Amino acid sequence: MFESFEQYRSGEQELPEEQIVWYLYGVGLEVLGKDKTPEHAQIGAPGPDQLLARVDAAGLCFSDTKIIKLGGDHPRLYGRDLANDPIIPAHEAALTIIAVGENRREQYKVGDRFVVQADIYFDGVNLAFGYMLPGALEQYVLIGEEILDGDDGCYLVPVQAETGYAEAALAEPWACVVRAYRDVRRSDLKPGGAVWIIGTPGAEDEDYRLPGAEYAAVPRQVVMTDVPEGLAGQIRNLAAGAGVQVTTTGRFSEISEAGLVENYTGGKGFDDVFVLGSGSPEAVEVADRSLNKRGRLTIVTDKPLPRPVNLDVGRIHYDETYYAGASPKNPLAAYRKIRPLHLKPGGKAWLVGGAGPMGQMHLQLALESSNRPAQVLVSDIDDGRLATTVTRLGDTARENGVEMITVNPTTISPEEFDGRLRELAPEGFDDIVMMVAVPQLISASAAYLAREGMFNVFAGIARGTTAEIDATAIALNGVRFVGSSGSGIQDLAQTIQMTETGELSPNRAVAGIGGMDAVWDGMEAVRDGTFSGKIVIYPQIANLPLTRLEDLGGILPEVAAKLGPALQWTREAEAALLGHFLVEE
Secondary structure (H helix, E strand, O other), X not given: OEOOHHHHHHOOOOOOOEEEEOOEOOOOHHHEOEOOEOEEEEOOOOOOOOEEEEEEEEEEOHXXXXXXXXXXXXXXXXXXXXXXXXXOOOOEEEEEEEEEOHHHOOOOOOOOEEEEOOOOEEOOEEOOEOOOEOOOOEOEEEEOHHHHOEOOEOOEEEOOOOOOHXXXXXXXXXXHHHHOOOOOOOOOOOOOOEEEEEEOOOHHHOOOOOOOHHHOOOOOEEEEEOOOHHHHHHHXXXXXXXXXXXXXXXXXXXXXXXXXXXXXXXXXXXXXXXXXXXXXXXXXXXXXXXXXXXXXXXXXXXXXXXXXXXXEHHHHHXXXXXXXXXXXXXXXXXXXXXXXXXXXXXXXXXXXXXXXHHHHHHHHHHHHOOXXXXXXXXXXXXXXXXXXXXXXXXXXXXXOOOEEEEEOHHHOOHHHHHHHHHHHOOOOEEEEEEOOOOHHHHHHHHOOEEEEEEEEEOOOOOOOOEEEEOHHHHHHHOOEEEEOOOOOHHHHHHHHHHHHOOOOOHHXXXXXXXXXXXXXXXXXXXXXXXXXXXXXXXXOOOOOOOEEHHHHHHOOHHHHOOOEHHHEOOHHHHHHHHHHHHEOO
16 A cells, blocks of 8 residues: 555555466466456566566557467467466556666666557567566566567657556557558668569550669569560669669469569568559459568559459558559659558548547547548447447547548448448548458448548458459559558657647547456457447556446546546546555545
8 A cells, every 4th residue: 555646656665575467378268367366476576687667557458359369379479388388468558667676777767657669579589568578467567678678679668757557558559540640651662672573464565664763772683574575674774784683584374473482582572563554453463462561562554454353451451561553654653652641631531440449549539630631430330339439529529620420331221321421422531441350341441432542451450361452443543552560669659749748638548447356357348349448457456346437436436526528537537546546544
């Protein structure tokens, strides 16, 4: 117990002998903890190069339920035997340093506050916090060299003393939303990369020019398949002057893309692929399979393709593969960015599945942005979540002059839904953000993109999952598909800055709270999608059950009295909560 909330915030405290911990022992919720309850464990003192941190708040994430579903088969656990070597899940954490190893005392002090950038790499290996490294579902966590001296530097991002614990913990999922709009697209060929150029039937009839190509970044390798001789000659001349190796393969119908990828990229994939002409949708599909991570595929044509193509939408999300179109008169124009990735100012945006926790974050970011769209459509199949979205963010939309529309497509016929979409956006939506990992829905929604529209595959759909996409819209209409997975240190730092300057209000995403005893119920609720917003666990509180904010008044009226408009979680409510449970009377 603490004498005051101020003492709690200071980090000055006596360390208990034991702490409460949730271990995951395998696959399924039934092996999270023991009989739906946490366990007790010793608290280790920090070594000379370690810190000991108190976990003040932990957000529960749908990604945590994926670990529970897959156990040691989760890709980030590398086949770990959880029965004998369990993990401690949860990666959305607000931390306060309470003990500092002797070799770290010039850098850190007791009371310093941080959030963790969870995607941690150490010696080239992903050791994500809450996966391979112990996560936030314990009261105290040791912070070692993997986090402090990782491949990208220190994975701790500082937090001001006045910042709330929940809003700090939720900076991690918010950073994923911020990252979704950070533009990392290359504006040139990859320097030192591998290029594959594929000609299709009819490509030989085009007049290809490479204006400005001599100023482009220089790849190490160019592979040509069925490239018209006029263009091939231009490429050879340019390559000879730059020392680039050029290889001509056999006919497209005779080659193996897997063999080319292995021979010329060491199995990694081509960094830049150009498909010349519109005569072979199959060539576009083959090219897609051959892309490296963050690889770019350019369809070089002025003509429509005869059919849609099946593209790996999972890789758009996880590997940030990218597609564009260009005229034969300037194939490299595909690298010129038509527009930024953020939602088009004054435009029309559609959030598909947008009433869930992450969808509401995208919506809130759009409404609070200084360059916000004029109209946002939120579609969802849950009327309750849609109603909550309106309650939480409807006033913000009105105050900021944004027309916010909600619709449940399952309550009307497909024809009526189509009519509604075309009524709202006769020319198409400038932005579509996909929150649902269903390829058929991606295909159907993409048909409503406007010219130069942006489709953001935010949902974590598995690599290798294809969706039917109108390649003509990519080639001729400037339509773009983008995606991202997770966030980086830069994104988390930006999110914390936006929070602390008042530009962003992460607390608005909180739908429920609980103590450590509530973790099992909380994970079940996240898995089943029964809460319309985020669930935040306060690890230093043991016996607070999972509680919706709208029910808080019947349990802790003095805390509920500190909630903001529309039952919004606040720093004042959080202080009252921690004071109720942790401060001595």
